[in-house]
Amino acid sequence: MTTAQLSPSVPPPPEHDQPRVITAPVSRADRIYRLGLQVSGYSVFLLMGLIAFFLLLRGGDALSTAGWHFLTQQRWSPSAHVFGIAAVLPDGVLIAVVALVLAVPVSLVAALFIAEYAPVRLRGALVSVVDLMAAVPSIVYGLWGVYFLQPRVLGLVRWAALHLGGVLPFLKVRTGDIGTSYTSSTFMAGLVVSLMIVPIMTALSREVFSQAPQGEREAAYALGSTRWGMVRSVVLPFGRGGVIGAVMLGFGRAMGETIAVALIISPSFKFTGHVLEAGANSISALIALRFSESDGQSLSALMAAGLMLFAITLLVNLLAGVLVSRSRSGAVTAD
Numbered sequence: 001m002t003t004a005q006l007s008p009s010v011p012p013p014p015e016h017d018q019p020r021v022i023t024a025p026v027s028r029a030d031r032i033y034r035l036g037l038q039v040s041g042y043s044v045f046l047l048m049g050l051i052a053f054f055l056l057l058r059g060g061d062a063l064s065t066a067g068w069h070f071l072t073q074q075r076w077s078p079s080a081h082v083f084g085i086a087a088v089l090p091d092g093v094l095i096a097v098v099a100l101v102l103a104v105p106v107s108l109v110a111a112l113f114i115a116e117y118a119p120v121r122l123r124g125a126l127v128s129v130v131d132l133m134a135a136v137p138s139i140v141y142g143l144w145g146v147y148f149l150q151p152r153v154l155g156l157v158r159w160a161a162l163h164l165g166g167v168l169p170f171l172k173v174r175t176g177d178i179g180t181s182y183t184s185s186t187f188m189a190g191l192v193v194s195l196m197i198v199p200i201m202t203a204l205s206r207e208v209f210s211q212a213p214q215g216e217r218e219a220a221y222a223l224g225s226t227r228w229g230m231v232r233s234v235v236l237p238f239g240r241g242g243v244i245g246a247v248m249l250g251f252g253r254a255m256g257e258t259i260a261v262a263l264i265i266s267p268s269f270k271f272t273g274h275v276l277e278a279g280a281n282s283i284s285a286l287i288a289l290r291f292s293e294s295d296g297q298s299l300s301a302l303m304a305a306g307l308m309l310f311a312i313t314l315l316v317n318l319l320a321g322v323l324v325s326r327s328r329s330g331a332v333t334a335d
Contacts, residue, residue: 052310059304062297070304076269076286078298085283085305087271091186092282092309095261096254098190098275103198104247110198111205116231127206134199142260145192150183150264153191157182161276173277184266186280192264193257197250204249208242209235248320252313258284283309 063070065081073084114126161182165172175181212235220230261282267289268279283305294302 048314052307055303055307055310059300059302059307062300062304063307065297066301066304074270076290076301078294078296078301081297083301085286085308087269088281088283088286088305089308090271090273091268091280092255092284094186094273094275095190095193095280095282096251098187099194099197099254100247100251102191102194103201103250106194107198107201107205107246107250108243110202111209112231112235114202115206115209116227116235127203130199130202130206134203138196138257138259139263141192141196142263145188145195145260146263149192150188153188154182157185157187157276165276170273171276172274174274175277181278182276184264184278184280186265186275186277189261189264189280189282190254190275192260193254196257196260197253200253201246201250204246205239205243208239208246212238245320245322248316252316252320255282255316256284256309256313257282258288261285262288 062078062083066073066083070084071089072086073082074087076083076088110130114123114130118126160171161173173181216234216238217230220234225233262285265280265282265285266278267281267285269281270279272279287302287306290298290302
């Protein structure tokens with residue numbers, strides 16, 4: 001005899017459970033609030049589209065004049081209808097890469113220390129200092145780099161050029177062993193920019209590290225792991241995506257830095273790839289240095305250069321935002 005025969009009044013369970021739909025009345029205030037959020041969100045796309053349209057409209061004349069030579073020409077003479085970003089774009093990328101090479105280790109170590117090793121009483125103060133560093137104007141970093149930092153690292157730069165230039169060609173200085181050969185270089189600009197992106201990368205990395213699951217931390221300790229073993233097996237794998245996003249955001253910030261780079265570099269329109277040699281440039285610095293004296297075709301060329309920089313940084317930051325958002329949702333902490 002079955003259960004259904006013993007209890008005929010109890011209906012048999014359904015073959016497939018269906019979730020119950022819970023509805024709540026939507027008030028007028030809720031509709032207004034939701035509409036405000038939607039307008040705010042879509043306004044970001046509108047503003048970005050207007051900026052792109054403005055740059056394309058103002059730079060379209062220069063783009064139509066130069067054509068594909070705008071991306072291949074290493075000369076800037078808009079009055080003669082000869083101009084291109086083939087030198088300033090790679091130089092700007094190289095400055096950003098130098099900044100990342102110097103800033104990434106410092107940022108990761110600082111973020112790990114604040115999130116995992118710093119005493120609780122000191123942690124809040126360190127977070128405030130990092131946030132304060134991010135608020136310092138770029139011109140302050142630029143002036144500090146020109147008048148304080150650059151004279152004090154010339155000895156190290158000269159030693160690297162003389163002793164490592166033969167092994168690593170990009171460290172070679174070809175203009176002779178004189179003081180001015182090592183100043184206003186790609187390395188100097190990247191060094192100052194690295195100090196500007198360290199706070200951003202540190203803050204983002206620390207936030208991601210602090211979100212590592214507490215249960216997995218305790219499980220690592222229960223299995224006999226040391227603190228560094230727990231960090232290596234739980235915190236770092238969990239924050240991998242967030243760290244990548246922080247690095248890409250730092251790259252976009254370094255690509256768009258203007259005043260600090262313009263104060264340090266000696267403008268050049270020939271890409272060499274020698275990071276310790278005097279002479280460098282970037283799109284943002286080019287716009288800042290040439291804007292006041294430009295009109296007509298020259299201004300249109302600068303707008304076209306700004307459009308290229310806008311497109312590059314927008315793609316980098318969009319990809320970084322996707323990676324950071326995925327890392328916050330919780331990732332697999334071990335392969």
